[in-house]
Amino acid sequence: MLGSKTGLPDSKPPALSISPSKLKEGLMQRGKTRIFLVDVREPDEYADWKIDGSQNIPIDHLITPKGLRQIPKDAEVITICAHGVRSSQAAMFLRQKGFNAMNLAGGLAAWNKVYDMAPVPLNGKDLFELLQVRRVGKGCTSYMVCYQGQCAVIDPSVHTDEYVSAARKHGFKITHVMDTHQHADHVSGARALARAVGAKLYLNPLDAYRYTDFIPLKEGDMISLGDGGVAIEAVHTPGHTKGSTSFLIQRSGVLTGDTLFVEGIARPDLRNKADEYALDLFNTYRDKILSMPEQVTILPGHFSQQVKMEFGKPFSSTLKDIRRRIPLLEASKTEFTRYVLANIPPKPSNYESIVRINKGEEPYDPEAFDDLEEGPNRCAVKV
Ligand SMILES: [Fe+2]
Known part of the structure; x- marks a missing residue:
């Protein structure tokens, strides 16, 4: 599990972001945890460069009822963009809507160092x-x-x-x-x-x-x-x-x-x-x-x-x-x-x-x- 759910009472709020290395660990254990990677950039940016297995839901669409219906409720949702700015807003929005969402810290630029x-x-x-x-x-x-x-x-x-x-x-x-x-x-x-x-x-x-x-x-x-x-x-x-x-x-x-x-x-x-x-x-x-x-x-x-x-x-x-x-x-x-x-x-x-x-x-x-x-x-x- 990527988040802070340990089964014990948790005094700290769950993390808002996840480091690239932690995400790699999570992806290596994908069988144990359902991870949904959502790339919130525009389709032309996504077509050019992306994380394998991610879905593209641009942030303007993500915040609509139709966009939200594309996000699974039972998954750990990782939001992604180029540098982790737009995706941080997306993660906060999703959390307010009750999703277990985290931002990929530093975005694809940081993922580039994994x-x-x-x-x-x-x-x-x-x-x-x-x-x-x-x-x-x-x-x-x-x-x-x-x-x-x-x-x-x-x-x-x-x-x-x-x-x-x-x-x-x-x-x-x-x-x-x-x-x-x-x-x-x-x-x-x-x-x-x-x-x-x-x-x-x-x-x-x-x-x-x-x-x-x-x-x-x-x-x-x-x-x-x-x-x-x-x-x-x-x-x-x-x-x-x-x-x-x-x-x-x-x-x-x-x-x-x-x-x-x-x-x-x-x-x-x-x-x-x-x-x-x-x-x-x-x-x-x-x-x-x-x-x-x-x-x-x-x-x-x-x-x-x-x-x-x-x-x-x-x-x-x-x-x-x-x-x-x-x-x-x-x-x-x-x-x-x-x-x-x-x-x-x-x-x-x-x-x-x-x-x-x-x-x-x-x-x-x-x-x-x-x-x-x-x-x-x-x-x-x-x-
Ligand atoms: Fe070359």
Whole structure:
């Protein structure tokens, strides 16, 4: 139960708001408590970005008798908006009407900082540990590959404490940090994390960074953990960006970043060279990705709401299943590039500023990132 109903006389009034982490706990135990998520923003805002499983009842409609009839009396009702202002008014209104309503404190901007970890079972799981770290609201995925006390973190977000505390909890030291590419939809935490823990930072210089305190990555580089028993191989997979690099782990799993998703393919347009990058992408799929074993597990850097994300459970797909789902991967060069260029989604919010920060052209100021990172990830072309 999310509220303060303990069965004992309650001297304090029930909470008016719920923190994002408490809401996550509640959603993980959904079988025990009925939770009704009501997003009170306008339909266009809701269509753009939402919490999976929420219902959209704009606040102007919610306060009408018809709107109220849509709210279940027997559920814990959580009201949601962008920053928790409109939803706070909605929660107060619902409480006056006798509903068990609470406001999601800080709204979607705060939900954007909720993380969930899921161990990934790969062949060789006895040898090393692989954790999929999901930034639930944003749909960003990072990974931690851990072996003999050492840990490599791939694609960390700005909330670097999440990785530090996960490594500590599992008894590992973060020794290597890398990004699959220069991100455009969220600020990378890679450089900050590497500095904070004294780890080596690896980036592909083809993505044109303005700083040089990293080890340049290139095709075929091997990053070894522990006594070298676990190797992470860099595979240059350009198309989303020039320097996009996938990481093949023990030849059984591949971290594809934004090159290949379980439900879509990379977008080639965020560096304003869509025609050239779409061709790179075609070559990457033909020459690099499709030549991998069919049973290799694809572990991407993002997930959309098409992916059923369950707390504590990893999402992934074999290359074989992705090939079956996305026949475009095996289309001719002309068909492929024509489709990709005709189906480019809207640009991510603030992507030009985010790229400048990730390049090192603008200051890294985590205080300013909440607003900058609002909205879903938009790195995929849907197929
Ligand atoms: Fe990306």
